[in-house]
Amino acid sequence: MSLDVDVDHVREHFRLTARFSSAPGLTALFGRSGSGKSTLVDIIGGLVRPTRGRVKIDGQVLVDTERGVFVPKHRRRVGYVFQDSRLFPHLSVRNNLLYGRWFARPDGGASGDLASVVKLLDIGPLLDRRPDSLSGGEKQRVAIGRALLAHPRLLLMDEPLASLDEARRAEILPYIERLRDDAGVPVVYVSHSVAEVARLATTVVILTEGKVTAVGPVLDILPLADTGDAGGVLDATVARHDEAFQLTVLASVAGELQVPRLAAPVGAPVRAYIRARDVMISLRPPEEISALNVLVGRIASVTPSSSGAQADVRLDCNGATLMARVTAKSVQRLALAPGRPVFAVIKSVSFERS
Numbered sequence: 238m239s240l241d242v243d244v245d246h247v248r249e250h251f252r253l254t255a256r257f258s259s260a261p262g263l264t265a266l267f268g269r270s271g272s273g274k275s276t277l278v279d280i281i282g283g284l285v286r287p288t289r290g291r292v293k294i295d296g297q298v299l300v301d302t303e304r305g306v307f308v309p310k311h312r313r314r315v316g317y318v319f320q321d322s323r324l325f326p327h328l329s330v331r332n333n334l335l336y337g338r339w340f341a342r343p344d345g346g347a348s349g350d351l352a353s354v355v356k357l358l359d360i361g362p363l364l365d366r367r368p369d370s371l372s373g374g375e376k377q378r379v380a381i382g383r384a385l386l387a388h389p390r391l392l393l394m395d396e397p398l399a400s401l402d403e404a405r406r407a408e409i410l411p412y413i414e415r416l417r418d419d420a421g422v423p424v425v426y427v428s429h430s431v432a433e434v435a436r437l438a439t440t441v442v443i444l445t446e447g448k449v450t451a452v453g454p455v456l457d458i459l460p461l462a463d464t465g466d467a468g469g470v471l472d473a474t475v476a477r478h479d480e481a482f483q484l485t486v487l488a489s490v491a492g493e494l495q496v497p498r499l500a501a502p503v504g505a506p507v508r509a510y511i512r513a514r515d516v517m518i519s520l521r522p523p524e525e526i527s528a529l530n531v532l533v534g535r536i537a538s539v540t541p542s543s544s545g546a547q548a549d550v551r552l553d554c555n556g557a558t559l560m561a562r563v564t565a566k567s568v569q570r571l572a573l574a575p576g577r578p579v580f581a582v583i584k585s586v587s588f589e590r591s
Contacts, residue, residue, distance in 0.1 A: 239258060239259065239260065239261070239293075239294075239295055239296070240258065240259045240264065240281070240292075240293070240294055240391065240423065240425065241257075241258045241291070241292070241293040241294075242255055242256065242257055242258070242277070242280075242281065242290075242291075242292055243255075243256045243290050243291050243292075244256075244277075244280055244287040244288075244289065244290030244291070244292065244300070245287065245288050245289040245290055246276060246280060246285065246287040246288045246289075246290075247288050248276070251271075251273070251276075251447060252447050253273040253276050253277060253280075253447045253448075254447060254448050254449070255273070255277050255442075255444070255448075255449045256449060257442050257449055257452045258452075259423075259425070259440045259442070259452075260439065260440060261423050261439075262417060262423065262424075262438075262439025262440060263413075263417045263423075263424040263425075263426050263437050263438055263439050263440075264423070264424065264425050264426065264438070264439065264440045264441075264442060265426045265427075265428055265433075265434045265437065265438035265440070265441050265442065265455070266278065266425065266426070266427045266428070266442050266444060267428060267429065267431075267434050267438075267441055267442065267443050267444070267459075267462060268429060268443055268444035268445055269429060269445075270429060271446075272444040272445055272446060272447065273444050273446075273447045273448075274395075274427045274428075274429075274444055275395055275396075275427060277444070278393050278395050278425060278427055280292065280300070281299075281315065281391070281393060281425060282310055282313070282315050282317055282393050283299070283307075283308065283309060283310030283313050283315065284310060286300070286307055287300060287302065288302070289302050290302060291303075294313075294315075294390055294391055295390065299313055313390075314387070314388065314389050314390045314391075315389050315390065315391045315392075315393060316384030316385065316387055316389030316391070316392040316393065316422075317384060317392075317393045317395070318377070318380050318381055318384050318392065318393070318394045318395070318397045319380075319395055319397070320395060320396050320397060320399045320400050321400055322368070322373075322376035322377055322379065322380040323380065324368040324376060324379060324380060324383075325368070326367065326368050326369060327367075328367075328368075329364065329365055329366065329367060330360065330363045330364050330365070330366055330367075330368070330371070330379050331364040331365065333368070333379055333383055334351060334354070334355075334360075334364075334379065334382050334383050334386055335351070335386070336383060351386065354382045354385050354386055355382070357382075357385075357412075357415060357416065357419060357420060358378045358379075358381060358382050358412050358415075358416075359378070359412070360375070360378050360379060360382060363375055363379065372405060372408075373400065373401045373402070373405045374401060374405035374406075374408040374409040377397055377398070377401070377409050378409060378412055380397075381394075381397075381412070381413075381416065385416075385420060385422065389422060390422075390423075391422070391423055391424075391425065392416075392422050392423070392424045392425070393424075393425050393427075394413075394424060394425070394426045394427065395427045396427050396428055396429075397409075397413075397426075398410075398428075398430075398433065406433075410433070410436060410437070413426075413437055414436070414437060417437060417439070426438070431459065431462065431467065431468060431510070431512075432510060432587060434455065434459060435455065435459055435468065435470045435508065435510035435587070436508060436510065436587075438455040438459075439454070439455065440452070440453065440454060440455070440458075441453065441454070441455050441458040441459055441462075443458060443461065443462055455470055456470050456471075456472065456557075456558070457558070460551060460558045460559075460560050467512070467513045467549065467560055467562070468510055468511050468512040468513050468515075468559075468560055469510075469511050469513075469552075469557070469558050469559035469560050470508060470509070470510055470511075471489045471490075471491055471494075471508070471509040471510075471511065471557055471559075472489065472490075472506070472507075472508060472509075473487040473488055473489035473494065473506075473507045473508070473509050474487065474488050474489075474504055474505065474506055474507060475487060475488075475499060475501050475502065475503050475504060475505045475507060476488040476493065476503065477503060478498065478499075478503070479495070483497065483498040484496065484497065484498060484529075485497070485498050485499040485501070487507055487509060489509065489557060490554075490555050490556050490557050491532050491534075491554035491555055491556075491557040491559070492532045492533065492554065492555070493530075494509060494530050494583070494586055495529040495530060496509075496586050509586050509587070510586070510587040511559055511560075511583055511585075511586055511587070512585070512587070513549060513560035513561055513562040514562050515583060515584040515585040515586075516552075516559060516560065516561035516562075516581050516582070516583055516584070517561070517563075517581075517582040517584065518550060518552075518561050518563060518567070518571065518573065518579050518580070518581065518582070519531075519579065519580040519582055520571055520577075520579060520580070521580070522580055523580060523582055526582065528582050528583060528584055530582075530583035530586065531580050531581065531582050531583070532554045532559070532580070532581045532583065533554065533555075533578070533580060533581075534552040534553055534554035534555075534559065534578070534579055534580070534581050535552070535553050535554075535576065535577065535578050535579065536550060536551070536552060536553075536573055536574060536575050536576060536577045536578075536579060537551040537552060537553045537558070537575060538550070538551040538575055539551075539568060539573055539574065539575065541565065541568075545565060546564065546565055547562055547563065547564055547565060548562075548563055548564075548565055548568050548573075549561070549562055550562075550563055550568070550573060552579065552581055554581065559581055561581065
C-alpha cells in the first residue's frame, strides 16, 4: 500500500506545500506545533479540500483538483484516531467496536474481524465495560480497534498520545508497534515527539513552517530534525544479558551499548534512541568515568544554532549517525570540525523493541 501526496493549501495567513510518497509501515508526520501536520492529515482523510493538488492511495485518486475529483471522506476507507478517543459514552466497549464494523466492506480480512482486533489490542477484558470506566490508554486502544474494524486501507493517527500522561503513553506504545507490524494496515502518524517517532516510524516526513523539508527512513531523517530534543536512532539486536549487574548488551554497527536489563531474548531487534543532549564529545578515550557507553566516531558536520550559543555536531560512527549538542565554546576549545576523530560519551539511551 502506497500513499502519494502533492498538495498546496492556503488558509488565511498559512500556506501548506507538501509533496511526498510513503511506503508500507508507519509514516510519521513530524514537526513543531503549527507546521501543518494536522492540516495535511485532514486533507488525506477528506476533512479538508486542498487548494491545489492530488492525493492517491495505492494508485486510486482521492483528490485531483485539476480534474475536479474529490472522494468524500465516508468513501475513502480511511480510519481516523484523534487525540481524544471520541467513544460513545452510552455504549459498551463491544458496541463501540461493532460500530466501526458497520462501515466495513464484506472483504474485511483479518483487520476487519472482531476477535483478531480484540486479540491484537488486548482489550478482551474490557468488552462489557463503559468508556467512563476506562483509563486514557484503554480508551485509545478501543478507539484504534473501532477504526480497524471499519477495514480501512489507511489509518490516520493525529497525535493519539498527546492527551495521555507518561505512564499511559508507555502503556499504549507497544500496541501501536503491534499495529504497525501485524495488522497489515499502513499508518500515517502525527507527532511532535522525537521519542515517539524514533520508536514507531518506518518513514519520517519532516514539516517546517508548512513545507516538507525531508522525507526518508527514520534512521536517516530524524537526526535532521530541527528540534530541542533531536537525536540519533540506532538499529540494534540483543547480544547478551549481564545478569550480575542487570544489564543488557546491544550490538549495533556503531558498537556495543549497555542498557538496563531488557525483557527481550538474545537476538531480538531493538531500536535505540540517543538524544543529542545525552552525548558528550571527547578527543581522547575517556577513563574512569561513570558512563558505560563510549562509541568511536568522526565528525560529519557542525551546525551552529540560531542564537550562536550552541551547535549540533553530527557524528559518523561506522556508518551510523549520532548527534551531540554542545556549546559554541566547546566547539572552539576542542577545535571540532568535519573529519576530526572523536569519542562519543553517551549518558543515556532510550531503548525499545523494534
